[in-house]
Amino acid sequence: MATEGTKENPWKLKTPPLTSDYEMYKEVKDGKDVIMCIVGKTTLIYDAKCLTDLHEMLKQHGDWMELGSADEQKPAKEGTVEAWGRSESNPNGGWYGLKKGLRGRFGMYIPPLMEKLGLAEVTHEAKGNKMRAK
Numbered sequence: 001m002a003t004e005g006t007k008e009n010p011w012k013l014k015t016p017p018l019t020s021d022y023e024m025y026k027e028v029k030d031g032k033d034v035i036m037c038i039v040g041k042t043t044l045i046y047d048a049k050c051l052t053d054l055h056e057m058l059k060q061h062g063d064w065m066e067l068g069s070a071d072e073q074k075p076a077k078e079g080t081v082e083a084w085g086r087s088e089s090n091p092n093g094g095w096y097g098l099k100k101g102l103r104g105r106f107g108m109y110i111p112p113l114m115e116k117l118g119l120a121e122v123t124h125e126a127k128g129n130k131m132r133a134k
Helices: 050-061 108-114
Strands: 011-014 023-029 032-039 041-045 121-124 129-132
Touching: 011 032, 011 108, 023 108, 032 108, 041 108, 050 108, 050 121, 050 129, 108 129
Parallel strands: none
Antiparallel strands: 011 023, 023 032, 032 041, 121 129
């Protein structure tokens, strides 16, 4: 079978509350490894190094962390994965989302991929989901 995580064979994922389906795959864009996130007709783009950076941060955190997903235009709740994914103090020095106007939702779409890759555990409640490193 073809390698999963390619455009031809994307990872098929569900949001943490298990209410919506979406797909992700790795690609090189402008010389940078990125993760393409296809949600309906919308495409979000994340820097692929977010996977290792988030995993390392969660290992250091050592406990469950709230996801706190929010659109780019809304503030992220402090102490959440979403806030970390846009913070100037993260290893990226800011947003892991690369598509202006659609840089948010890091806490919605990256955690299920981390779970699929065996890097994290994610809760699947209607609201207030959390994750921790594996």
